[in-house]
Amino acid sequence: MSRPARTHQWLGVIEEYRDRLDLPENTPTITLREGGTPMVASDWLSGLLGAEVWLKVEGNNPTGSFKDRGMTVALSVAVGQGAKAVVCASTGNTSASMAAYAAKAGIKALVLVPQGKISAGKLAQAVVHGGQVIMVRGNFDDCLKISRQLAEEYPVALVNSVNPMRLEGQKTGSFEIVDFLGDAPDVHVLPTGNAGNISAYWKGYKEYLASGDSTRTPVMRGWQAAGSAPLVLGAPVPDPETVASAIRIGNPASWDLAMAAAQESGGAFRKVTDEQILAAQRELASQDGVFVEPASAAGVAGLLVEHAEGADLRGKQVVVTVTGHGLKDIDTALSTFTDLVDTVVDADVTAAARAAGLD
Numbered sequence: 001m002s003r004p005a006r007t008h009q010w011l012g013v014i015e016e017y018r019d020r021l022d023l024p025e026n027t028p029t030i031t032l033r034e035g036g037t038p039m040v041a042s043d044w045l046s047g048l049l050g051a052e053v054w055l056k057v058e059g060n061n062p063t064g065s066f067k068d069r070g071m072t073v074a075l076s077v078a079v080g081q082g083a084k085a086v087v088c089a090s091t092g093n094t095s096a097s098m099a100a101y102a103a104k105a106g107i108k109a110l111v112l113v114p115q116g117k118i119s120a121g122k123l124a125q126a127v128v129h130g131g132q133v134i135m136v137r138g139n140f141d142d143c144l145k146i147s148r149q150l151a152e153e154y155p156v157a158l159v160n161s162v163n164p165m166r167l168e169g170q171k172t173g174s175f176e177i178v179d180f181l182g183d184a185p186d187v188h189v190l191p192t193g194n195a196g197n198i199s200a201y202w203k204g205y206k207e208y209l210a211s212g213d214s215t216r217t218p219v220m221r222g223w224q225a226a227g228s229a230p231l232v233l234g235a236p237v238p239d240p241e242t243v244a245s246a247i248r249i250g251n252p253a254s255w256d257l258a259m260a261a262a263q264e265s266g267g268a269f270r271k272v273t274d275e276q277i278l279a280a281q282r283e284l285a286s287q288d289g290v291f292v293e294p295a296s297a298a299g300v301a302g303l304l305v306e307h308a309e310g311a312d313l314r315g316k317q318v319v320v321t322v323t324g325h326g327l328k329d330i331d332t333a334l335s336t337f338t339d340l341v342d343t344v345v346d347a348d349v350t351a352a353a354r355a356a357g358l359d
């Protein structure tokens with residue numbers, strides 16, 4: 001007897017949530033079946049904090065980061081409105097995502113990145129998907145300024161998170177969390193750079209509350225890298241620095257929306273050092289089996305900092321969005337965790353067993 005076919009296929013965020021998205025009429029669907037990402041129980045963090053901690057693993061999206069949720073919507077709307085080219089400024093993930101969705105749509109992708117400041121993996125994604133990459137002698141904030149000007153003066157649509165359709169797509173992260181848990185969590189923690197994602201999640205939580213799909217909204221906590229922490233300092237940072245290249249951003253585009261998310265939810269922005277970020281990345285990978293890129297570990301690092309400070313999360317339900325896959329930036333991993341690699345032996349079973357401590 002043959003097995004019955006498994007019928008449910010995740011259709012991507014537009015088809016799964018079309019009635020919840022504020023889209024122009026007749027918007028086509030350009031999708032790589034993004035979203036539907038796993039909620040993984042963090043036994044390690046739950047045990048440590050006495051809380052119920054879930055990881056929303058956005059590295060499982062088609063191009064390896066949460067950007068795909070927003071990009072499917074931004075590209076679909078742009079194409080529906082006749083765009084033949086799209087542009088973005090990027091620290092890496094937005095460009096990888098935009099180039100993939102532009103390839104799917106059959107339109108031109110123009111990427112502006114800070115020269116020498118994005119990971120090789122992300123650069124490879126943008127290039128192999130057919131994006132034209134322009135390296136700018138400057139930082140991400142310079143790239144965004146130029147991209148905005150290009151979109152104003154030339155026939156090319158800007159798909160950074162200043163495009164409201166990006167947030168429209170990214171808000172589906174909150175919908176999935178509530179759909180999974182049955183209600184909103186007590187606390188939602190995530191890394192923050194250009195600040196579109198925390199703004200999008202907050203929008204999603206508020207909409208589910210308003211429609212009666214949830215009974216509450218979470219406290220939103222955004223974590224920035226110490227050398228790139230404008231939302232913590234209350235002023236732009238002219239020369240942002242951090243090992244977490246994805247969030248090396250000094251003047252977040254969604255500043256006001258993000259501040260509103262923190263204030264309205266009773267949350268806050270705080271910062272973690274590069275050392276704390278890298279330690280959290282390593283622990284998450286080795287304790288929970290979830291390998292994320294450095295920026296994505298900032299939220300976990302933040303939870304650990306607050307725990308060390310004595311914050312009491314016992315009995316709380318906490319969701320941490322881990323935003324991008326660890327394979328995005330293996331150079332940083334291999335150059336940081338040098339103690340973990342390279343045991344070399346002759347081609348001999350005894351030598352291998354001895355090196356492994358089995359004998």
Ligand SMILES: Cc1ncc(COP(=O)(O)O)c(C=O)c1O
Nearest residue numbers: 192193194195196197246323324
């Ligand atoms: C992996 C990763 N995590 C976090 C962020 C921060 O997200 P946002 O810019 O929406 O604050 C970014 C991009 O900025 C990113 O690429």
Ligand SMILES: N[C@@H](CCOP(=O)(O)O)C(=O)O
Nearest residue numbers: 090091092093094160161194
């Ligand atoms: N980390 C981002 C920075 C740009 O963010 P966006 O959400 O405004 O596109 C990146 O991956 O480039």
